[in-house]
Amino acid sequence: MWLPIDPRSPKPVYQQVVDAVKEAVAKGMLEPGDRMPAVRELASQLTINHNTVARAYQELERDRVIEVLRGRGTFIATSRPCPDRDARVRAVAARIRELLIEAHHLQMNEEELLELFQVTLREWRQERRQAQA
Amino acid sequence: MWLPIDPRSPKPVYQQVVDAVKEAVAKGMLEPGDRMPAVRELASQLTINHNTVARAYQELERDRVIEVLRGRGTFIATSRPCPDRDARVRAVAARIRELLIEAHHLQMNEEELLELFQVTLREWRQERRQAQA
DNA sequence: CGCGTGTACCGGTACCACTGGTACACATAG
DNA sequence: CTATGTGTACCAGTGGTACCGGTACACGCG
Structure with a gap:
């Protein structure tokens, strides 16, 4: 490994x-x-x-x-829910908030951040496909 | 303050x-x-x-x-571009990748994360409106 | 039993965040 | 000029954490 x-x-x-x-x-x-x-x-x-x-x-x-x-x-492990799942989902939301603040200081509006999100999502799917091959 | x-x-x-x-x-x-x-x-x-x-x-x-x-x-300061703006944008993309990994372990698919993103965006806009009042 | 596993210590090193204090360099007002 | 307020630069010391190297223990299995 x-x-x-x-x-x-x-x-x-x-x-x-x-x-x-x-x-x-x-x-x-x-x-x-x-x-x-x-x-x-x-x-x-x-x-x-x-x-x-x-x-x-x-x-x-x-x-x-x-x-x-x-x-x-x-x-x-086989995927199964975490006891503190809700808290971790809220933590994810907090990290998204941080991204919105960071984007503001990069003079990037919300739409541009959303587009960056979707581009990154496409790249992520691509990586995953290659990894499984 | x-x-x-x-x-x-x-x-x-x-x-x-x-x-x-x-x-x-x-x-x-x-x-x-x-x-x-x-x-x-x-x-x-x-x-x-x-x-x-x-x-x-x-x-x-x-x-x-x-x-x-x-x-x-x-x-x-008055908003103006940072010299290392590109690097910071790439850092934001890396943090989005981390969110995708975290979402997977929370058994949350990409669409759900995207929805959480949009919900958080709406809340953020709401907060900002109240703050400026 | 013997072996491989995760786990729990310990001592020691290194780095970092923070405190409290002092001193310096600069800008402005009197 | 002096006096004041500003950011900045040190220093010594404390506490916490990451990491290492080593040893020892507890458990599962053959």
């Missing part, structure tokens, strides 16, 4: 692992039931510490992206 | 100041030419350190939100 980790990024390494796994699942590169490498093994592959991988796994389990079975391993 | 600062938030205080000012400007609550409080004065009002306010002001000046005149004060 390979994940794009950049130790010089301002984003914490464990967060990079979390985001990369979420993206791989969203793209269909990782499917429910797939086995994740052991903490020490993935740490070795990414040349980072096992504790850092463990923290990423804990966050991914909290978000119901993976399932952890003590002594057996960790696996990609 | 009042800004919603939460010292217990994981978001750095200086960043909260930056975001709050940007939001106030985007809403029209602060207009070009308006004077900002002095660093020590705003620090006193928010019960934070003047260095923290100074850092926020520097970031706001870098983003062309305010204009700083040594010895005179700081003022809301």
Whole structure:
């Protein structure tokens, strides 16, 4: 398994692992039931510490992206609703609000932002198609 | 001047100041030419350190939100393009991508996210109308 | 039992945010 | 000129977090 980790990024390494796994699942590169490498093994592959991988796994389990079975391993979970789904949807709305503010300071009106949204959506679908091939 | 600062938030205080000012400007609550409080004065009002306010002001000046005149004060800038505008637009697109990934894990398809976008846009316009009144 | 798994510590390093304080450079008013 | 108000630049110190390297524990399975 390979994940794009950049130790010089301002984003914490464990967060990079979390985001990369979420993206791989969203793209269909990782499917429910797939086995994740052991903490020490993935740490070795990414040349980072096992504790850092463990923290990423804990966050991914909290978000119901993976399932952890003590002594057996960790696996990609079958999609099911999160207990705090409503709160996370509201968090998404808050991030959209941030985009509206940012767009204003870039002298971009709401219609242009909406168009950027749709362009990005098309690119995302394209990426996902290629990833599954 | 009042800004919603939460010292217990994981978001750095200086960043909260930056975001709050940007939001106030985007809403029209602060207009070009308006004077900002002095660093020590705003620090006193928010019960934070003047260095923290100074850092926020520097970031706001870098983003062309305010204009700083040594010895005179700081003022809301007239909107004008940023030198690194393209990079910031690309950053917005990257944040949209993150929303698409998050939406997938919330079992929300792209159409639902688009609808959430439009609903949030309507709410944003509503807020802005009230703020300007 | 032995092995592989996730988990939980610990000590230590490094970086960053924030505070409190002081000092400096500049613009303006008296 | 001085005095005042401004942004800016330091510094030392504190607290929190990310990360590392190491060790140890608890569980599932063969």
